[in-house]
Amino acid sequence: MKRVKKKLFSDFIAQKGLKSTRQRDTILEFFLASDRHMSIEELYLKVRAKHPNIGYATVYRTLKLFAEAGLAREIQFGDGQTRYEHVNEGEHHDHLVCTRCGTIVEFENPVIEKLQDEVALSHGFLIETHKMELYGLCPKCRK
Amino acid sequence: MKRVKKKLFSDFIAQKGLKSTRQRDTILEFFLASDRHMSIEELYLKVRAKHPNIGYATVYRTLKLFAEAGLAREIQFGDGQTRYEHVNEGEHHDHLVCTRCGTIVEFENPVIEKLQDEVALSHGFLIETHKMELYGLCPKCRK
């Protein structure tokens, strides 16, 4: 899986006429090894722990690049932090977010997706993407 | 409808021991007369056109108050602007957002809501709220 993503990124870099740099490789490494929902800050801190010379701006710019390359996606959970999640070929999922502890659980539901398409169509919209988040208490926090 | 909302707000004000001011009345007036999805900036500009002496901070604080009073709700469409929409008694709806022109259409779908609850339950979550936005092209922009 990591191999595939790395290939995807180096192809993107090449095809765009960009340069392959040590920093980008490092950041990709850390991104691939990370949780599925990292804020820029979180990834930056992880990277900096091993590579104190890599700056925040570079992490920020590189994450944007990952999104452009199609191996990451920006998400907002309304807490004022932009997060990036991993994108896997043809996969889409939504989120359950615990309002107390911040735990994020992913889920997929084809039936809902289908209904979404129907709703959109009935309003004449052609859907490109969607976002669905359910906020509440996770099992632990319910106690 | 406006009468009801105004009553709601004045009751809230009274019950909280807050004060009724000319500014709050003015801002409520403009909010009630507005589109259903206004950013603070947009409402501020509309208000300022008629009342140049009302400041941004007051609009900002008053909108928060409307949310607390239950007649407005904060929404985020990921464009970095906080918007406020009107809240009507017992109503919940989701949004279709045009990625080209920004048009926002509201919709309700009880079947999806039910499925959301089921999904949440199957993960042990107790849902408080949810957010669902479908992004794509509106009928006009499809042409």
Place this chain on the structure above:
DNA sequence: TTGTTTATGAAAATCACTTTCACTGACTGG
């Protein structure tokens, strides 16, 4: 290896709020 062009890091600038603070203006008790 050099030249050209993109990338990087540190710092400054933005953006969209949020808070502060000195001054106003609502309401309350007389």
Place this chain on the structure above:
DNA sequence: CCAGTCAGTGAAAGTGATTTTCATAAACAA
């Protein structure tokens, strides 16, 4: 009705999270 009290207001300063700038460094082509 009138002063005192305390919440409300506006302008400006402060915040937090990016986002951009700019001088320097590092790729990669020739």
